[in-house]
Amino acid sequence: MSIKIREAKKEDMNQVLNLIKELAVFEKEPNAVVITSEDLINDGFGDKSLFSCFVAEVDNRIVGMCLGYPRYSTWKGPTMHLEDLIVTKSQRGKGVGYALFSHFIKFSNKKGVRRIEWAVLDWNIDAINFYKSNGATVSREWQIAQMNELAIKNFINKK
Amino acid sequence: MSIKIREAKKEDMNQVLNLIKELAVFEKEPNAVVITSEDLINDGFGDKSLFSCFVAEVDNRIVGMCLGYPRYSTWKGPTMHLEDLIVTKSQRGKGVGYALFSHFIKFSNKKGVRRIEWAVLDWNIDAINFYKSNGATVSREWQIAQMNELAIKNFINKK
Numbered sequence: 035m036s037i038k039i040r041e042a043k044k045e046d047m048n049q050v051l052n053l054i055k056e057l058a059v060f061e062k063e064p065n066a067v068v069i070t071s072e073d074l075i076n077d078g079f080g081d082k083s084l085f086s087c088f089v090a091e092v093d094n095r096i097v098g099m100c101l102g103y104p105r106y107s108t109w110k111g112p113t114m115h116l117e118d119l120i121v122t123k124s125q126r127g128k129g130v131g132y133a134l135f136s137h138f139i140k141f142s143n144k145k146g147v148r149r150i151e152w153a154v155l156d157w158n159i160d161a162i163n164f165y166k167s168n169g170a171t172v173s174r175e176w177q178i179a180q181m182n183e184l185a186i187k188n189f190i191n192k193k
Numbered sequence: 194m195s196i197k198i199r200e201a202k203k204e205d206m207n208q209v210l211n212l213i214k215e216l217a218v219f220e221k222e223p224n225a226v227v228i229t230s231e232d233l234i235n236d237g238f239g240d241k242s243l244f245s246c247f248v249a250e251v252d253n254r255i256v257g258m259c260l261g262y263p264r265y266s267t268w269k270g271p272t273m274h275l276e277d278l279i280v281t282k283s284q285r286g287k288g289v290g291y292a293l294f295s296h297f298i299k300f301s302n303k304k305g306v307r308r309i310e311w312a313v314l315d316w317n318i319d320a321i322n323f324y325k326s327n328g329a330t331v332s333r334e335w336q337i338a339q340m341n342e343l344a345i346k347n348f349i350n351k352k
Binding site: 054058063066067068069073074077084085101103104105106107108109110111112115117118136139140142143147148149150151152153154155156157162165168169170171172173174175176177178179180181182183185186187188189190 | 213217222225226227228232233236243244260262263264265266267268269270271274276277295298299301302306307308309310311312313314315316321324327328329330331332333334335336337338339340341342344345346347348349
């Protein structure tokens, strides 16, 4: 079995969106995905693209993807963030995730960043062990705060 | 006392860096700050700026800052990230932090994002309560994984 990693094209965004939805189900938030493949095409390609996306192919079929973008640390300067690393369920355990992860680390390293960062759910022990075995630290110290659309609206509109 | 929030200028970056270092001491990582005010000037201004920064002035003196940048959610689309919100110790408890936070939320809302996100240390109870009281959710479920320069180098160089 050979795994090919390549830059994603606009035409892949339907399949990429299917992988995103598969991950949302796995992460127990099946209804959280509100973006469309058109959004991904508009946001990810062209001069002002908001992310970089790579797909993994096995037998010319897309079986996984990773997606990331630049961030900024006021301690370290430019960094990279790995937003998603997804391998479709039937193709796990074959090295596809490692190939995608490795590609993203090398891609980020070429940009000269001092840090690569991502988030992982605390119950996803397989993922945590995979990341640790590849040299990442996984910290419980930081908590993630979020305001969604409603919270933003309520904050703006309050007296 | 009047608090003025304004966009940061290049000339402010020395004072902004002092605030960043003050926060690093508070967060128990006094040696973690490797960037310089020149880095902040190069990275934060011009056509390809990597962040937006606002400062808070009291009596024409900078006493706080907030700094953030765009991110991308594969569930929600474009989002904003609040990297730092800092008020110098002697000026806390006077509403400076709220004024900065409020400015950043309004700034982000104008961009039409569906989410604003940031990280907070789990022992920083005052900050967590402040964020919750303003409508944010603070989750323990996500852990932050990082590879620093050495981890990236080791990963790239391993056989």
